[in-house]
Amino acid sequence: MTPTLQIFLIVSAALFSTGLLAALSRRHAIFILIGIEMMLAAANLNFIAFWRFGPPHQPPTGVMIALFSIAIAAAEAAVGLAMVIAVYRHYHTTNVDQLDQLRG
Amino acid sequence: MNSAALIIIAVFTLAAALAAATLRKLMHAALSLVVVFVGIAALFFLLGAEFVGLALVFIYVGAVAVLVVFTILLTPRDVGKDRGFNWGGAIVAVAVFGGLTWSILNTQSLAVVAPHMPALTVKQIGKTLMTIYVWPLQCVGLLLTAALIGALILVMEEKR
Numbered sequence: 001m002t003p004t005l006q007i008f009l010i011v012s013a014a015l016f017s018t019g020l021l022a023a024l025s026r027r028h029a030i031f032i033l034i035g036i037e038m039m040l041a042a043a044n045l046n047f048i049a050f051w052r053f054g055p056p057h058q059p060p061t062g063v064m065i066a067l068f069s070i071a072i073a074a075a076e077a078a079v080g081l082a083m084v085i086a087v088y089r090h091y092h093t094t095n096v097d098q099l100d101q102l103r104g
Numbered sequence: 105m106n107s108a109a110l111i112i113i114a115v116f117t118l119a120a121a122l123a124a125a126t127l128r129k130l131m132h133a134a135l136s137l138v139v140v141f142v143g144i145a146a147l148f149f150l151l152g153a154e155f156v157g158l159a160l161v162f163i164y165v166g167a168v169a170v171l172v173v174f175t176i177l178l179t180p181r182d183v184g185k186d187r188g189f190n191w192g193g194a195i196v197a198v199a200v201f202g203g204l205t206w207s208i209l210n211t212q213s214l215a216v217v218a219p220h221m222p223a224l225t226v227k228q229i230g231k232t233l234m235t236i237y238v239w240p241l242q243c244v245g246l247l248l249t250a251a252l253i254g255a256l257i258l259v260m261e262e263k264r
Contacts, residue, residue, distance in 0.1 A: 002217050003110050009208045011114045011147070015121055015140075017201035022125035024193030030175060034124055034137050037168065041144050044160075052151045056221040063229060064237050066156050070163055071244045075251035077168045081175040082255035088179040089262075 008049035015042035029084045029094040033077065040073040110150060117143030134172045138165050155226055 015038060022035030044066045051062025088094050117140055124136035141164040148157035208214060233241055 003107050004215050004217055006208055006214050007110065007114075008147075008151070009214065010205055011118070013201055013204035013208065014118050015144075016204070017197045018118065018121040018125050020200055021194055021197035024196055025190040026125075027190075028130060030130055030172060030179075031133065034133060034172065037137065037164075038121055038124065038140060041141065041160075041164075044156075045144060045147060048148055048151050048153045048156060052153070052221070053216055053218050056219050059232050059236060060224055060229060063153050063156055063224065064232060066153070067159060068240055068244055070156070070159055071248060074163050074168060075248055077171060078255045079251050079258070081171050082258040084175055085178055086258045094179050
């Protein structure tokens with residue numbers, strides 16, 4: 001039996017949900033960034049799977065979008081981790097529950 | 105496409121992802137993240153996108169994971185103190201997974217097998233990148249430069 005597109009999409013959905021779990025349920029800022037990275041990787045897996053199961057002899061659009069998405073995710077990780085370090089320097093914590101200065 | 109390889113890689117990747125989401129120690133979670141990205145790269149290889157898989161390994165395992173580890177080492181006060189686990193997040197994640205799986209399984213047009221496709225060469229990728237996608241490529245270059253400068257400014261010492 002050869003795998004269908006649905007199996008890849010379900011694997012990607014499971015990965016996305018795990019990333020969502022990490023981003024929503026942890027209190028540490030680095031865990032939230034790890035969750036966001038996992039969700040972006042799941043989206044990349046979807047792009048590649050749709051390209052592979054799409055019509056052949058077309059320009060490889062899914063591969064291109066996955067490449068651009070990897071570059072943007074790298075930029076996001078760099079800026080996000082720099083923000084974690086800046087916040088730690090100010091407040092001496094990375095627990096996002098304690099960063100409530102803007103609460104009214 | 106090999107079904108057994110797909111199942112083994114998928115179970116491996118999802119186990120590592122669950123470990124990265126739920127492990128208490130931050131450093132262990134970061135190392136599980138590396139395993140997750142190696143697994144996703146293996147899935148890309150299985151799908152025939154070798155170039156993207158290699159780029160994923162280089163960028164994520166080589167750069168992003170090292171960046172995460174450096175950040176963990178630079179913020180030492182909170183390591184090992186992440187006790188709070190919000191169960192509402194788990195409920196939302198399970199609900200999202202259930203909804204996505206239900207809609208994927210109920211869409212008949214997704215139950216297709218892969219068509220025969222000629223192998224994607226790096227030459228082809230480069231040609232596409234330099235013709236159709238040259239404008240997004242320039243924008244990504246600008247974005248990466250801006251992110252580099254922004255990250256530098258964010259972590260510079262503040263003068264008071």
